[in-house]
Amino acid sequence: MALKNYKNTSFYLVISVVVIAIFRLMLTAAIPLLDKTESRYGEIARIMFETKNWVVLQIDYGIPFWAKPPLSTWLSALSFETFGVSEMAARFPSYLLALVLLIILGKLAKKESISFYLPAFILLTMPEFLIHAGVVSTDSALNFSIALIMVSFWKAMQNEKYSFWNYLFFIALGLGFLSKGPIILVLTVPPIFLWILIQKISIKTLYLKLPWIFGLLITAVISIPWYILAEKRSPGFLDYFIVGEHFNRFLVPGWKGDLYGSGHSQPLGMIWVFLLAFAFPWIQIVLYKIWKERKTIFKDKYVSYLIFWLFWTPLFFTISKNILHTYILPATIPIALLMIHWWKNYEKKKLMLIVGSVFPALVILVFFGAFLTGKLNFYMNSDKYLIENQQIDFNKNESLYYWKDKSYSGQFYSNGKAKTIADTKEMDSILNSGNKLFFILSNKKKKDIPAEYQAKMTLLDSNYKSAIYLLKPE
Structure with missing residues (x-):
């Protein structure tokens, strides 16, 4: 009976993982890049791919994006080089x-x-x-780097001789600096330090377990050159990124220095609510x-290390x-x-598997429900379909405009051709x-138009948040 239960559980795990993984891959192509964050990073990568400027990230042509390092943008831009420009790429x-990560943890x-x-599973x-297993986000690269750092450190501490894990620790540290900057140290060094303290591991043991001199050289070679080049080609980057993004963003409520959006002000301790909600049901267990x-x-x-x-x-x-919520x-x-x-x-393994299946099952049902009812495009937080359904030919005196602010999805799906109208005087012109x-x-914003x-x-098409019109003289 135990063997039968084991086989049934294994079969359920395999089928579930394969189905969810395929579905998640399908979503990367089926859903447009969503405003604001995802389409913003997608557009930054598209501009990098188009301009071949691999050093200075640009939020629009000629406008530097200082908020994040380049790793995730590099990866998306390289994907564009390989597969062409699309949301899936x-x-x-x-x-x-x-x-x-799933393969490493599986092993x-x-x-x-x-x-x-x-x-x-x-x-x-x-x-x-x-959510993050297929979105354009710096957090995916950060999480990958943190996971490699923490797993490789643990492995290095267990090994008597140096192995790949000992060097992977420093490689991952370099990748962390390129994924989201010095925050990689903030999110990995303290838990490691506390664990060393609790377990009373000596400094000598710590020193002998890792190739610190050569390892830190690896980290420096991977990460420092880009920071030097970025500051050289876009002066002011280091001050904004190091001070603004790593201190003011988290310590100053509603930080006004953000050049690329407003602060996401939440009640103190809200991170724990996010943890309970977005790590359900496993965090509760x-x-x-x-x-x-x-x-x-x-x-x-x-x-204790994992805790x-x-x-x-x-x-x-x-x-x-x-x-x-992405911070969890x-x-x-x-x-x-x-x-x-x-x-x-655990005794109630089947119950855990069933409860764990609830969220992906709901996502699948909602997606196909919206698709079958024809409402999927309407409720997407993206201007993709508004633009593509009109088949705008930018090479034949056809132009796309936004009132005052253009969306990032509008920039991405117009291949950077979308423009803005600042006021009625410009509209007359x-x-x-x-x-x-x-x-x-x-x-x-419609009420702002005289x-x-x-x-x-003339209304052409609309979704739940925006509409596309044909502008014509009287």
């Missing part, structure tokens, strides 16, 4: 990074005689990880297990008001590793140009 690198699970597919049924074994939990070196890794990120962001992404990996470590001791004029206007100009607008 933009997202494919993050899908690939997630896949690599770790297999060494403990646990199904190779269990960590993949746990992570792909966790909302935050599933892990928390229960930790509480149940709280008196002996830190006697296990491996478990420090898991809780450090939300602890760090507890005092920050400018946060997003680094906590998903230790949650999965803790579940793997304790899996054999454009109306006299003789071109065929398409005009995208958000529903909220009535005499609205009379010149």
Whole structure:
């Protein structure tokens, strides 16, 4: 009976992982790049691909983007080089990074005689990880780097001789600096330090376990050249990125220095709500297990290491008001590793698998429900279909305009051809140009357009937030 249950569970894991992974890959092509964040990074990568400027990221032609390092943009731009410009190509690198993580964790699970597919099932049924397994985001590269750092450090501490893991630690550190900057140190060094302190590991042991001199040289070679080149070609980058993005963003509520958007002000401690919601249901299971074994939990070196890794990120962001739910992404990996470590001791495995399947099942149902009812395009937070349905030919005196601010999806899907109209005076000039004029206007901004100009607008198409019009002289 036990063997039969094991086979049934294994079959369920394999089928579930394959179905969810294929569905997630399909979503990378089926859903347009969404405003604001995803389409913004997609457009930055598209501009990099078009201009071949691999050093200075640009949020628009000639306008530098100082907020993030280049790793995720490089990956998307290289994907464009390989597959052409599309939403799937933009997202494919993050899908690939997630896949690599699942393989690494699967191999770790297999060494403990646990199904190779269990960590993949746990992570792909966790909302935050599933979302990021195929979005254009710097957080995917950051999470990948953090996971490699933490896993390789643990492996290095267990090995008597140097192996690939000892050097991977420093390689991943370099990638971390290129994925999101010095925050990589903030999110990895403290949990490692606390674990070393609790486990009373000597400085000598720590020194001997890792090739510090050669390793830090590897980190420097990977990361420092880009920072030097970026500052040289775009002066002011280092001050904005280091001080603004790493201190002011988190310590100054509603930080006004953000050049690329408004701060995401949240109540203090909101990160814990995000953790409970976006790591469901596995974080609840892990928390229960930790509480149940709280008196002996830190006697296990491996478990204590994972606990420090898991809780450090939300602890760090507890005092920050400018946060997003994406900040809990680094906590998903230790949650999965803790579940793997304790899996054999759990009695209600089937129930866990069923509950874990709820979120991806809902996502699949909602997606196909929206698709079959024809409402999918209408509810997408993107201007893709407004633009593509009109088949605008920018080479034949046809132009696309936005009122005051253009969306990033509008920039991406017009291949950078979308322009803005600042005021009615500029609109008068454009109306006299003789071109065929398409005009995208958000529903909220329509009231800002004087009535005499609205009379010149012919509605062509719309979605839940915007509409596209044909502008014509009276």
